[in-house]
Amino acid sequence: MNLTLKIWRQKNANDKGKMVDYKVNDISPDMSFLEMLDVLNEQLINKDEEPVAFDHDCREGICGMCSLYINGEAHGPDRGITTCQLHMRMFKDGDTIYIEPFRAKAFPVVKDLIVDRSSFDRIQHAGGFISVNTSGNTIDANAIPVNKHDADKAFEAATCIGCGACVATCKNSSAMLFVGAKVSQFALLPQGQIEATDRVLNMVKQMDEEGFGNCTNTGACEVECPKGISLENIARMNTEYLKASLKG
């Protein structure tokens, strides 16, 4: 496959940045999207040009590091995948492919296609945990019975890898699917009840302070989420937040 790539290039966080055109030839349809970018970078290095910076780590859809906005969609045109799981067979010979970083005020561009998603870490620090004494006194989680339905729902919420596709794809750059999943995974379990009030209030407060937009229920986040996190988690967070606000 021969392709034209339109890639966002930005030297650093302060640079204005622009789209730059590149040609790549003889791309195998069996390559992953990131392998195709590796081919491009090899070409650029051989020409003594600056390679394109992009995030990646596990390359098997678990770590949530790869974060590209491809042809107008987070993680590209396929469903239920991260960018590293996107294959070139999803494109046709001669295609022009737009490759941009995830865009949000709360995800500032560091360089080229790499964005800083530490705002997600700060939301997690605000309450995305349970306080358990683990210093030689670890309690077996299975000692507390959990309803199967709740356990399954909590597990589904916990599969969120925090990649940020929900924010990138939302027209409002809202982080509510991410925060909804993180709140839900504890709200559904007995272990999460003790800190439930503070958790949701603090996480939502931090989310708002980071500059994410408001959810308008377009549902785009759910469609683009590589882990299929449901909008049900946002509804649950809303309920948890209102309960906590009335209590606190």
Next chain:
Amino acid sequence: MSGILNSSIGRKFAMALSALFLMFFILQHFAINILSVISPDAFNEASHFMGTFWAVQYLLQPVLIIGVIFHFVMGFVLEIKNNKARQVSYAKNNGGANSSWMSRNMIWSGGFILVFLVIHFLDFWIPEINTKYIQGDMSGLLADGEGYRYFEELQHKFVPIWRVALYCIGFVFLSLHLLHGFNSAFQSIGANNKYTKGLKGFSKIYAIGIPLGFIFIALFHHFNH
């Protein structure tokens, strides 16, 4: 409880509550308007009751006006805030791949509904307030005193085809707004459960049926005056 309206979820909840209130109002508005097709006398009686009963005039009407203003102002405030959350736009964005046109363009359908509401207020509400509270005529009777004026006035308004067309366009935008807004309001107040699928079906019936009914009423009076 403090600061709930300053939070993203609190604002979303308030937006949803005002939307649910307005959707209930639209339903009762439709219920009265459809009487004009079924029975002019019943329409006159209902209109006179709504136009003169103190609880409707001095309690529900101000609440409705506050609800409408709140919904529009909050809608625009949230739109501005949301636009600020993404300062650099995508060179290519394929919104149609993951969300409906209606859900992405609530501000535009809402804006057109606002324009329609201004026209609607100029056509009906302001003349009504003028007759009742400036001229002081609370009788609801025609100038010759032969029966109520409401049905006559309604038919007279829908004689010009341009006004009928304007109203039809307004109702199309209302339908587009409700197609996303109805179900979205329930999601915002945390109602996403086993009833959601059924609610989505009902929301489509409401969002298409009610505006279509209003269009029918406008056309009926245009062709039967």
